[in-house]
Amino acid sequence: MQVGALIIGDELLSGKRQDKHMQALIRILAARGMKLAWAEYLGDDPARIEAALRRAFAGGDLVFSFGGIGATPDDHTRACAARALGVPLALHPEAKALIEGRFGADAYPHRIHMGNFPQGAAIIPNPVNQIAGFSHGHVHFLPGFPSMAWPMAEWVLDTHCRHLFATQPDVERSCIAIQAREGDLIGLMQDFSARYPALKLSSLPNFGNQAIPDMHIEFGFTGQPALVEIAIAEWAKSLRGLGYEVRTGDPE
Numbered sequence: 001m002q003v004g005a006l007i008i009g010d011e012l013l014s015g016k017r018q019d020k021h022m023q024a025l026i027r028i029l030a031a032r033g034m035k036l037a038w039a040e041y042l043g044d045d046p047a048r049i050e051a052a053l054r055r056a057f058a059g060g061d062l063v064f065s066f067g068g069i070g071a072t073p074d075d076h077t078r079a080c081a082a083r084a085l086g087v088p089l090a091l092h093p094e095a096k097a098l099i100e101g102r103f104g105a106d107a108y109p110h111r112i113h114m115g116n117f118p119q120g121a122a123i124i125p126n127p128v129n130q131i132a133g134f135s136h137g138h139v140h141f142l143p144g145f146p147s148m149a150w151p152m153a154e155w156v157l158d159t160h161c162r163h164l165f166a167t168q169p170d171v172e173r174s175c176i177a178i179q180a181r182e183g184d185l186i187g188l189m190q191d192f193s194a195r196y197p198a199l200k201l202s203s204l205p206n207f208g209n210q211a212i213p214d215m216h217i218e219f220g221f222t223g224q225p226a227l228v229e230i231a232i233a234e235w236a237k238s239l240r241g242l243g244y245e246v247r248t249g250d251p252e
Helices: 010-014 021-030 046-058 077-085 093-107 111-115 146-160 182-195 225-241
Strands: 003-008 038-042 062-066 089-091 116-118 122-124 133-136 139-142 171-178 200-206 216-223 245-248
Touching (some): 046 062, 077 089, 093 111, 133 146, 171 225, 182 200, 225 245
Antiparallel strands (some): 133 139, 171 216, 171 245
16 A cells, blocks of 8 residues: 555645645654655645545545645535535544634534535544544545644544554664764754654764764664654755765764
């Protein structure tokens, strides 16, 4: 089973916002020994969304759909999914309870529609504001907000897709930043530790040796091979962006 992504929103195609979902999904999958096979960007065009979802439901891929499941007039994904499946939208009882629990009387008349899912759907818990996403078979629908969508994607994988995980022995990859000081890079290290919680980040300062006379730091990432490769490449790029000379490969 391959993995695909549908990323929905006019704001992405107009350039008002930059997509972050694809790179995040690549990292989330890599932490579990999986890879993203394809991604498709769609504007808020109901006909195109419905056509893309028809293909997704008819195919055999595990698909994550990001965006368009809110309560505003430009949120078409729930209705498009129902039409693609040929089933009605129905208020999911658990989603209804969650929305009423969060908003009380203010759930009506509009917010409650966020619990209308294609008949037969199952909810995806939202750890941020409890407004659920939903799954129908192998297609999983997540909100457009990264802080919500990414942990929800992880929940789907860890709850329903462990049989697809390809666990391999952990590996370590290193790179060296010349004339770097740990104190100047603590913020960057904290950012990467948060971005890659499945990896172990190490930092080993050195005041110079026979192989590398200059003061330097050897940074290492340890974890699943695919995720380590992504992280070390991003780390080296970040260091170079800060003006450091970076040497990759196994240190001598």
